[in-house]
Amino acid sequence: LGLIxxxxxxxxxxxxxxxxxxxxxxxxSGERLEGDDVKVxxxxxxxxxxxxxxxxxxxxVGSLGERATPLAAHGRAAYTLRALRRGRYAFEAxxxxxxDPFGLERVEQELSAPGALLVYPRLVDLDRLFSESGxxxxxxxxxxxxxxxxxxxxxVREYEQGESLRKVHWRSTAKRGQLMVKELEDSPxxxxxxxxxxxxxxxVGESFDVQVRAAGSILLAHSRRGRRAVLVINAGQGEQQRVxxxxxxxxxxxxxxxxxxxxxxxxxxxxxxxxxxxxxxxxELTVVTGSLSPRLAERLVERSLxxxxxxxxxxxxxxxxxxxxxxxxxxxxxxxxxxxxxxLRRGDDLAERLGAVQAREAALG
Numbered sequence: 623l624g625l626i627x628x629x630x631x632x633x634x635x636x637x638x639x640x641x642x643x644x645x646x647x648x649x650x651s652g653e654r655l656e657g658d659d660v661k662v663x664x665x666x667x668x669x670x671x672x673x674x675x676x677x678x679x680x681x682x683v684g685s686l687g688e689r690a691t692p693l694a695a696h697g698r699a700a701y702t703l704r705a706l707r708r709g710r711y712a713f714e715a716x717x718x719x720x721x722d723p724f725g726l727e728r729v730e731q732e733l734s735a736p737g738a739l740l741v742y743p744r745l746v747d748l749d750r751l752f753s754e755s756g757x758x759x760x761x762x763x764x765x766x767x768x769x770x771x772x773x774x775x776x777x778v779r780e781y782e783q784g785e786s787l788r789k790v791h792w793r794s795t796a797k798r799g800q801l802m803v804k805e806l807e808d809s810p811x812x813x814x815x816x817x818x819x820x821x822x823x824x825x826v827g828e829s830f831d832v833q834v835r836a837a838g839s840i841l842l843a844h845s846r847r848g849r850r851a852v853l854v855i856n857a858g859q860g861e862q863q864r865v866x867x868x869x870x871x872x873x874x875x876x877x878x879x880x881x882x883x884x885x886x887x888x889x890x891x892x893x894x895x896x897x898x899x900x901x902x903x904x905x906e907l908t909v910v911t912g913s914l915s916p917r918l919a920e921r922l923v924e925r926s927l928x929x930x931x932x933x934x935x936x937x938x939x940x941x942x943x944x945x946x947x948x949x950x951x952x953x954x955x956x957x958x959x960x961x962x963x964x965x966l967r968r969g970d971d972l973a974e975r976l977g978a979v980q981a982r983e984a985a986l987g
Contacts, residue, residue, distance in 0.1 A: 643667065643668050643718055644666070644668070644735075645666055645667075646665040646667065646735070648662070654740065654741045654742060655742050656706065656708040656741055656742070656744050656831070658705075659702050660706055661700055661702050662700065662739075663698070663700045664679055664693065664699045664700065665697060666679065666698075667697065668697075676720070676721040677692070677697060677719070678693065678718070679693060679716065679717075679718055679719075680715070680718075680719060681714070681716040681717075682714045683703070683711050683712075683713060683739075684709065684710065684711030684713075684714075684739075685709065689701070706739075706741045707741065707831070708741050708742065708744075708834060708880060709741055709880065710738055710741075710881040711738060711740075711741070712737075712738045713736065716732075716734075716735045717731060717732050718731045718733055740880045740881065741880060742879070743879055743880065745839045746973040746976070747839075748839055748973065748976055748977045749843075751933075751976065751977065752933070752962055752975070752976055752977065753931075753933035753962035778791045778802045778804055779803060780801070781802060789804050790802065790803055791804045813844075813849045813905050813906055814844045814849055814851040814852070814905070814906045814908065815851070815854055815901045815907050815908070816851060816852070816854070817856060817893070817894075817908070818853070818854065818879075819833070819856045819857075819911035819912065819913075820856055820857025820883070820885050821884065821913055822885060822886065823913070824913035825884045825912060825939065826912075826940070826942040827942040828942060829912055829937050829968075830912070832966055833910050833912060833935075833937050836910050836935045836972065836976060837853070837879065837910040837935075838875075838876070838879045840908055840935070840976065841853055841875060845871075845872055850866050851865045851866075853865065853875045854893075854900055855878060855882050856887045856888070856890055856893055857882070857885035857886070858886070858887060860888070860893075863878050864900075889917070890909070890911065891917040891920070894918075894921050894925065906932075907930070907932050907933070908932075908935065909934050909935070911937070912936075912937045912939045914936055914950055914953070916952060919955055922956060923959045926959045932962075933961065933962040933963070934964070936950065936963060936964070936966070937967075938966065938968075941967040941969075942968045947967060
């Protein structure tokens with residue numbers, strides 16, 4: 623009779639405790655940088671005061687997997703995620719497990735507690751960029767060779783008497799057999815485009831995290847100088863974020879960098895050749911990649927020969943695999959074309975490599 627009574631009591635206890643519950647999750651304020659420990663606080667609330675029981679909250683934290691957190695009698699608990707890597711950690715599949723004090727009965731309740739933890743890359747301050755050496759720099763700032771605006775072809779229309787023949791669109795004229803002129807529209811251009819290449823075939827170990835830190839640090843340097851810039855992530859859908867003015871633009875760009883992951887995208891050389899793309903339209907271009915194909919090198923040289931500023935940050939992925947440092951024959955061609963290059967290897971000081979005036983020469987060593 624005692625055993626039957628204990629089972630019945632356990633059943634009644636858990637059913638009484640299993641009322642609609644709300645999970646509240648609290649994260650520390652401020653930025654969380656890669657390598658930091660993050661303390662997460664949990665509070666479980668019900669319509670009425672919680673019945674004393676063994677409460678355990680289960681949740682899946684992004685790529686960290688599932689974790690179980692026992693709660694105290696008052697429905698509160700805390701745990702610490704240690705040495706987090708850069709990324710976006712979504713809290714998913716949250717549920718509460720309720721057990722009676724005797725451990726005879728257990729029930730589960732799904733909880734709606736969405737949310738995500740963003741861990742930002744650890745950027746470095748760059749007073750002077752490696753690309754700002756040479757004749758085209760002045761007091762640590764590159765002189766603009768072109769005005770940050772331009773005109774794009776909007777459409778073509780029939781020629782009207784008195785219009786300048788400079789506006790004639792000769793290809794359409796030849797096709798239609800009558801004079802056609804270009805309809806242009808003013809299209810402001812970004813001064814600087816920072817392109818982060820997410821080619822997954824060129825990622826080894828933490829090499830992509832180094833790419834993210836490099837791209838973010840260069841973008842931050844331009845933003846602090848008040849230069850109009852755009853961040854382009856060449857992976858997946860090819861996300862973009864313009865950084866023009868105010869903290870909001872920079873915060874959105876930082877969020878993209880935190881969540882960036884390698885993914886299949888269009889060939890980088892094709893992206894840079896597209897004048898309709900933000901990277902192709904920008905006056906100054908910085909490419910951060912883990913691979914340098916002959917086609918990409920050719921495209922960068924073509925852009926440089928067209929008097930458009932180009933710089934390259936190349937991450938040596940072989941060094942992240944413990945292999946001897948890779949030699950890049952294309953770098954000689956880039957240097958001959960006047961393109962500034964910084965090569966990053968495992969263990970390199972990011973501030974020194976991206977900020978040193980001698981970085982271009984050291985890259986070939």
